[in-house]
Amino acid sequence: xxxxxxxxxxxxxxxxxxxxxxxxxxxxxxxxxxxxxxxxxxxxxxxxxxxxxxxxxxxxxxxxxxxxxxxxxxxxxxxxxxxxxxxxxxxxxxxxxxxxxxxxxxxxxxxxxxxxxxxxxxxxxxxxxxxxxxxxxxxxxxxxxxxxxxxxxxxxxxxxxxxxxxxxxxxxxxxxxxxxxxxxxxxxxxxxxxxxxxxxxxxxxxxxxxxxxxxxxxxxxxxxxxxxxxxxxxx
Numbered sequence: 001x002x003x004x005x006x007x008x009x010x011x012x013x014x015x016x017x018x019x020x021x022x023x024x025x026x027x028x029x030x031x032x033x034x035x036x037x038x039x040x041x042x043x044x045x046x047x048x049x050x051x052x053x054x055x056x057x058x059x060x061x062x063x064x065x066x067x068x069x070x071x072x073x074x075x076x077x078x079x080x081x082x083x084x085x086x087x088x089x090x091x092x093x094x095x096x097x098x099x100x101x102x103x104x105x106x107x108x109x110x111x112x113x114x115x116x117x118x119x120x121x122x123x124x125x126x127x128x129x130x131x132x133x134x135x136x137x138x139x140x141x142x143x144x145x146x147x148x149x150x151x152x153x154x155x156x157x158x159x160x161x162x163x164x165x166x167x168x169x170x171x172x173x174x175x176x177x178x179x180x181x182x183x184x185x186x187x188x189x190x191x192x193x194x195x196x197x198x199x200x201x202x203x204x205x206x207x208x209x210x211x212x213x214x215x216x217x218x219x220x221x222x223x224x225x226x227x228x229x230x231x232x233x234x235x
Contacts, residue, residue: 068123080126081126081129081130082117082122082125082126082129082151082153083150083151085117085129085141085143085151091109091110091140092109093107093108093109093110093114095114095116095142098114100113100114102116102119103115103116103119103120104116107140110140112139112140113139113140114140114141114142115128115139115140115141115142116141116142116143117141117142117143117151117153118142118143118144118151118152118153118154119154120153120154121153121154121155122153122155125143125151125153
């Protein structure tokens with residue numbers, strides 16, 4: 001007799017619910033939005049720091065300008081060498097045949113550096129004269145001078161441009177004989193070479209007697225204004 005065995009019934013396993021397309025999209029959007037918010041926070045922090053860095057940079061530049069103003073105010077008390085530069089002896093060398101830049105070029109004739117004072121600011125030209133003017137070997141310069149005797153510098157851009165267009169130039173080689181003591185209260189002796197020309201320079205020769213510098217005059221300098229601080233609100 002054949003014995004029958006009943007089939008074994010397997011227990012059913014729980015089936016995980018399937019994630020629909022809409023659920024997956026929402027989850028991806030949530031992750032994306034979370035990343036966007038985090039990135040936005042980082043961007044705001046960077047923007048805030050950048051604003052502070054820009055503010056500090058601006059204040060640092062203003063501080064440098066204030067320091068230059070102090071130096072200029074102190075320089076006004078000293079003797080104005082630039083205002084007393086005079087020409088005396090000629091120089092046949094031509095500026096366009098020298099090698100260099102707009103401020104200084106090397107002259108092969110005298111083997112010296114020729115400085116163009118009119119290509120500098122008045123402060124730079126004054127500092128140059130103070131640094132090299134007392135040298136026994138002298139220095140060579142060229143510059144534009146107005147009819148009233150004012151030496152034109154790059155601060156007066158309109159006047160210099162007009163003079164360059166007309167082609168009128170004044171070149172000089174000056175030799176300072178006075179030492180530091182003479183700079184303090186004595187005479188400032190120079191010999192120079194002058195050139196006046198139109199289009200092509202025509203050199204005019206001449207010599208002048210030593211000239212005393214004017215007495216130093218004190219300059220009243222008021223208190224410096226406090227820098228304006230711009231505060232950025234944190235986002």
